[in-house]
Amino acid sequence: MSRLVIVSNRVAMPNEHRAGGLAVAMRAALKEHGGMWFGWSGKRTKDASGTLHTTENGNTTYCTMDLSVEDFDHYYNGFANRTLWPLLHFRLDLVDYRRDTQDGYRRVNALFAEKLAAQLREDDIVWVHDYHMIPLAQRLRELGVGNRIGFFLHVPMPSSDLLAALPNHEVLFSSLASYDLVGFQTERDLDRFQSYVRLYIGGKAFSDGRMRTADGREFRAAVFPISIDTEHIARQAKAASTRASVQRLRESLGARVLTIGVDRLDYSKGLPDRFRAFEHFLDRYPDLHGQITYLQLAPVSRSEVPEYQALRRELEGLAGHINGRHASPDWTPLRYVNRDFSHGVLTGFYRSADIGLVTPLRDGMNLVAKEFVASQDPETPGVLVLSRFAGAAAEMKEALIVNPYDLDGVADALAQAHAMPATERKERWNALLKRLRRYDITLWRHKFLEALSG
């Protein structure tokens, strides 16, 4: 059997308990096929980029590369997270385009390609992940790599007119044609990419998923919505009720209903609007004061990027304002926590909650929405309130679907969830869970790899 080579900016090392769907899926894929996980080492050095570290574990090799302080700053903090991330999340207002960071991004991708090419065997299958690595296949092809190479975009693909606002966009996005297969989270992402190829790079999109660029290169593009390890999460959630931290949370609530939000502290997650929507809820439903506690977990993310620092300050102000206005000596309506938690604990928190509040302004998928559903107690399942702009909304129609910009609408959905009869909760939850059981993370990766190998 051919080896699988996974390439992603972050590599979850064998002794690292990095949660999240991607790490779980990739570990399982590598265990099944044997192969290599290749990416950034997590180290920033004073020396030039390029030092490799190799760790063997079972049938998997972990190969990671150090980056210099400047390369990391240009490639990750700069072009990936201040230019591409806002662009791909429809936030032209936050795009900070600089030629030097774009050059850094290209340089780092070229270096990743050079180091990776030296490790590849002829029949390896290569699977590249996310916006950090868009030009990687093109660089690999230039080095003579003829292997099958697939790419999966975890974040949204925005409308073509937005993509076109990026200087040199054709150079970057036409490089996707060097992959054999390009995967998206939803049909809408694929549609928007196909329009872009037609409108801006003079290519063609065929109904069977084939695409052709103006210079004749053919590749395929298709939809593979990422999912979770549904059974594992359900088991973890059940077992978590004995954990001290989960018990402490439950005891602290008393008879109050728990609403939970879990998001990296990222502007794409719509946290300021969510906090304001919660304030609208408190204003519109004074009878429910004292009956609901909203717990927002928001681990700090990309903290060197100025837009993320500004967001953190904004949320601190909003949380203080909401509690100052509405709290009473024995009730804090909003609990705002910047720590991160392991999946073992998180799934117990989800299960303790009656309402899951997931209202990103844009999100590639949003695994939290799926994990919340998988964690529920079948006897007393919670209600998911979900933004229509999360990729997950395409598959989770039985959630209460909201527009995160409509603050009164989100407030009303919270009240509706609070008042929802047990039979309706169960009906909605059963339908959601059934789909999550059928289409889980294992099927996701099998479908992608099958399409790539075929």
Ligand SMILES: O=P(O)(O)OC[C@H]1O[C@H](O[C@H]2O[C@H](CO)[C@@H](O)[C@H](O)[C@H]2O)[C@H](O)[C@@H](O)[C@@H]1O
């Ligand atoms: O690596 P970081 O900069 O710390 O960021 C964490 C990851 O965030 C993004 O996740 C996306 O992938 C999820 C799984 O497909 C999806 O559900 C979510 O909607 C996306 O935002 C990013 O795309 C990853 O590359 C980052 O590692």
Ligand SMILES: O=c1ccn([C@@H]2O[C@H](COP(=O)(O)OP(=O)(O)O)[C@@H](O)[C@H]2O)c(=O)[nH]1
């Ligand atoms: O304290 C935390 C907060 C989040 N997560 C995990 O981080 C992932 C977030 O994925 P999602 O797709 O929701 O958004 P992303 O952060 O990838 O944009 C989920 O698996 C969460 O369970 C976690 O393990 N601990």
